[in-house]
Amino acid sequence: MKKQTWKSLTISLLVMIVVLAGCGKSSEESSGDNKAAKGKIFKIGINQYVEHPSLDEATVGFKEAIKENGLKVDYDEQNAQGDTNSVQTMAKKMVSENVDLIFANATPSAQASLNATSDIPIIFASVADPVGAKLVKSMDHTGPNITGTTHTNPHAIPKTVAFIDEQTDAKTVGLIYNKGEINAVSQVNSVKAAMKGTDLLPVEATVTTSAEVKQAAQSLVGRADVFYIVTDNTVVSALESVIGVARNKNIPLFVGELDSVKRGGFAAYGFDFREVGYEAGKMAVKVLKGEKKPSELPVQYPKDLRLVINKKAAKEMGVKIKPEWEKEADFIK
The missing domain is CATH 3.40.50.2300 (Response regulator)
Incomplete structure (x- = not known):
C-alpha cells in the first residue's frame, strides 16, 4: 500500500516538474521574442501614391510612432507621383525584397500592395473607404494581412x-x-x-x-x-x-x-493627417512585435473633429x- 502511495506521489511530482519547466520555457521564449524585436532591424516599405502635404504628414506621423516605440527600422520609401502603374511596380518590388511590413499611404497604394501580397503585413492610412475599396470586409473584420486607418470621420x-x-x-x-x-x-x-x-x-x-x-x-x-x-x-x-x-x-x-x-x-x-499616420504607426508596432496580427486590429478613424x-x-x-x-x-x- 505504501509502495503504491509513494509511486503515485512520484508520478505527480514528475508531472508538476514537466509543467513548470514548460511554463518557464514559454516565458523565456516570449521574453526572447521581445528581445529579438528590440534588437532586430526591420525593413518597412512605404508605398505613397502621390506627394502632397496631407499624405506627407501621414508618413511623418507613421515614422514618429515607430521611433517612439524604440524599433530600429530601415525604410524603403517610394512615391508613385499619382501614377497607377508606378504604384503597382513599387508594391511588387517591396514584395520581392521581402520587407517585414508595408505602409500603404492612400487607397491606390493599399490596393496595389494587397494585390501584390497576401502574406506580408500591410498597414494602410489615408484611405477614405476601406470597405468600398475592397481592402477589408468591414471596419471591425479586416483582412488576414491588412488593416489600418481611415481619414474619414463619419460626421x-x-x-x-x-x-x-x-x-x-x-x-x-x-x-x-x-x-x-x-x-x-x-x-x-x-x-x-x-x-x-x-x-x-x-x-x-x-x-x-x-x-x-x-x-x-x-x-x-x-x-x-x-x-x-x-x-x-x-x-x-x-x-x-x-x-x-x-x-x-x-x-x-x-x-x-x-x-x-x-x-x-x-x-x-x-483633423491633422499626422494623427492618422501616427495611429497607423502604432498598429504597425504591434504587428512587428508579434503582439497582434493585422486581422486582430480593427480599422481606426480620427475622432478629434x-x-x-x-x-x-x-x-x-x-x-x-x-x-x-x-x-x-x-x-x-
Missing part, C-alpha cells in the same frame, strides 16, 4: 454640408474630383447624400490628372456658388489651382482636411466672418 461631410446650407447663401456646390479614384467617388457620393433635404445642388467637374484641375475649377465659375474639395489625391495635389480660381472669382472654398485650410482653403471640418477657418482666405474669397462662428471654430490668420 465630417454631413457637418460641412450643413454649414454650407445653413451659414452661406449658396445654392450650388462645385465638386472637382477624379472619377477613377474610388476614395474620391465614395466621398462625393456621401456629399450628395448629405445634400438630401437641403436646398443645395451638386455641380460636378471630373479630372484624370492634376494638370486638368485648374481648367475644371474654371469650368465651374458661374455655375457653383461655393467649391467643396474632398480628400481626392489628384485634386489636392494641385489645390493651389483651385485656390487661385476661388480667390479671383470670390468663391468660398471648403476642403476636406486641415492641411488644405493651411494652404489657403476657407474652411474644413477635419474640428472646424477650422482661414481668416485670410475668407477675406480673399469675399466671406464675412460671423460672430457665432467664433464659438465653434479655430482660426488661422
Whole structure:
C-alpha cells in the first residue's frame, strides 16, 4: 500500500516538474521574442501614391510612432507621383525584397500592395473607404494581412454640408474630383447624400490628372456658388489651382482636411493627417512585435473633429466672418 502511495506521489511530482519547466520555457521564449524585436532591424516599405502635404504628414506621423516605440527600422520609401502603374511596380518590388511590413499611404497604394501580397503585413492610412475599396470586409473584420486607418470621420461631410446650407447663401456646390479614384467617388457620393433635404445642388467637374484641375475649377465659375474639395489625391495635389480660381472669382472654398485650410482653403471640418499616420504607426508596432496580427486590429478613424477657418482666405474669397462662428471654430490668420 505504501509502495503504491509513494509511486503515485512520484508520478505527480514528475508531472508538476514537466509543467513548470514548460511554463518557464514559454516565458523565456516570449521574453526572447521581445528581445529579438528590440534588437532586430526591420525593413518597412512605404508605398505613397502621390506627394502632397496631407499624405506627407501621414508618413511623418507613421515614422514618429515607430521611433517612439524604440524599433530600429530601415525604410524603403517610394512615391508613385499619382501614377497607377508606378504604384503597382513599387508594391511588387517591396514584395520581392521581402520587407517585414508595408505602409500603404492612400487607397491606390493599399490596393496595389494587397494585390501584390497576401502574406506580408500591410498597414494602410489615408484611405477614405476601406470597405468600398475592397481592402477589408468591414471596419471591425479586416483582412488576414491588412488593416489600418481611415481619414474619414463619419460626421465630417454631413457637418460641412450643413454649414454650407445653413451659414452661406449658396445654392450650388462645385465638386472637382477624379472619377477613377474610388476614395474620391465614395466621398462625393456621401456629399450628395448629405445634400438630401437641403436646398443645395451638386455641380460636378471630373479630372484624370492634376494638370486638368485648374481648367475644371474654371469650368465651374458661374455655375457653383461655393467649391467643396474632398480628400481626392489628384485634386489636392494641385489645390493651389483651385485656390487661385476661388480667390479671383470670390468663391468660398471648403476642403476636406486641415492641411488644405493651411494652404489657403476657407474652411474644413477635419483633423491633422499626422494623427492618422501616427495611429497607423502604432498598429504597425504591434504587428512587428508579434503582439497582434493585422486581422486582430480593427480599422481606426480620427475622432478629434474640428472646424477650422482661414481668416485670410475668407477675406480673399469675399466671406464675412460671423460672430457665432467664433464659438465653434479655430482660426488661422
